[in-house]
Amino acid sequence: MELKYKPEELTRLPRSVIYESGKVKLIDQRLLPREFKVIELTTVDEVARAIVTMQVRGAPAIGAAAAFGLALYAETTKAKTKDEFMDGFYAAYDKLKNTRPTAVNLFWALNRVKKLVEEHREDSLDEIKHLIVEEAQKIADEDVEANLRMGHYGAEVLPEGNVLTHCNAGSLATVHLGTVGAVLRVMHKEGTLKLLWVDETRPVLQGARLSAWEYHYDGIPLKLISDNMAGFVMQQGKVDAIIVGADRIVANGDFANKIGTYTLAVLAKEHGIPFFTVAPLSTIDMSLKSGKEIPIEERSKEEVLTCGGCRIAPDVDVYNPAFDVTPHKYLTGIITDRGVVYPPFERNLKRLFKRE
Numbered sequence: 001m002e003l004k005y006k007p008e009e010l011t012r013l014p015r016s017v018i019y020e021s022g023k024v025k026l027i028d029q030r031l032l033p034r035e036f037k038v039i040e041l042t043t044v045d046e047v048a049r050a051i052v053t054m055q056v057r058g059a060p061a062i063g064a065a066a067a068f069g070l071a072l073y074a075e076t077t078k079a080k081t082k083d084e085f086m087d088g089f090y091a092a093y094d095k096l097k098n099t100r101p102t103a104v105n106l107f108w109a110l111n112r113v114k115k116l117v118e119e120h121r122e123d124s125l126d127e128i129k130h131l132i133v134e135e136a137q138k139i140a141d142e143d144v145e146a147n148l149r150m151g152h153y154g155a156e157v158l159p160e161g162n163v164l165t166h167c168n169a170g171s172l173a174t175v176h177l178g179t180v181g182a183v184l185r186v187m188h189k190e191g192t193l194k195l196l197w198v199d200e201t202r203p204v205l206q207g208a209r210l211s212a213w214e215y216h217y218d219g220i221p222l223k224l225i226s227d228n229m230a231g232f233v234m235q236q237g238k239v240d241a242i243i244v245g246a247d248r249i250v251a252n253g254d255f256a257n258k259i260g261t262y263t264l265a266v267l268a269k270e271h272g273i274p275f276f277t278v279a280p281l282s283t284i285d286m287s288l289k290s291g292k293e294i295p296i297e298e299r300s301k302e303e304v305l306t307c308g309g310c311r312i313a314p315d316v317d318v319y320n321p322a323f324d325v326t327p328h329k330y331l332t333g334i335i336t337d338r339g340v341v342y343p344p345f346e347r348n349l350k351r352l353f354k355r356e
């Protein structure tokens, strides 16, 4: 695949998560669109809290932030012996792992660093620390490369016209560019994206607050709609394709993504609209057979009882699943950094992982 564009030709945004000499720096996604602020985290606790409170969110961004959390531990720990260091390392690993359960990139990134550390147990403490920082940086850099590839693959298969997206799988949700964000940006560059429909994505409004902000910032023509308008817009023939991100894709192609994705997928089928998910291999969990096995995070009732900081409902009971699972039968294809996977997903995903 020829990569026509470089990241800096596709977005004006900086990286969302970076690591610099003992500090994890990230764009605080809770403040957008009111304020663009880069915060600096200096402890593992702060990184874990930032993931839980969604100052950093989006599957690949969470993975990179967690890996950088381990780098932060490695560079700031006062442990003198290797045993002490390893105890602290496992404590940091556990703390970061117990933040959010659904996006598999978190576990993928943490386990990648942990495996490397365990393979190098006999090395000197300084060497192990260096390896951790280097690996975390590699995870972040590879995410940007994967997004760039997905952007080019996706733009080749999406029809020209109007595209609808849900939640934020843009640059903010990754290290840079986005998964869906990269596809949209390449399409925009090529002139094949006429209009982007952005679902506001209640309850946390990642569509309204983050997608609308970042795509508008990059000059992509868009219209914001509330979630309950999507079906009508499809019925009116104003949507040519739907692309969403993923938090975990399993072996049969079922996938978890932001709550509301399943509704869109069913509506897309009814209206004959192609429906794609876009995700790097780090989002694919081949250890789970079907979507029924994906742990779904439930978040606080406050997210539903309030909107933009204002209370909008009486203090009643609430059910707040942060994600839903879309069965693979609704998917047209999965755009990955190794190419586009079509049905039968079970066979073709297996083949994707066998390919070197």
Ligand SMILES: CSC[C@@H](O)[C@@H](O)C(=O)COP(=O)(O)O
Residues within 6 Å of the ligand: 057, 058, 059, 060, 103, 166, 167, 168, 169, 170, 173, 174, 178, 179, 180, 206, 244, 245, 246, 247, 257, 258, 259, 322
């Ligand atoms: C490239 S991000 C893909 C997904 O992580 C995204 O669509 C999503 O569901 C994010 O959920 P969030 O709860 O905002 O972390």
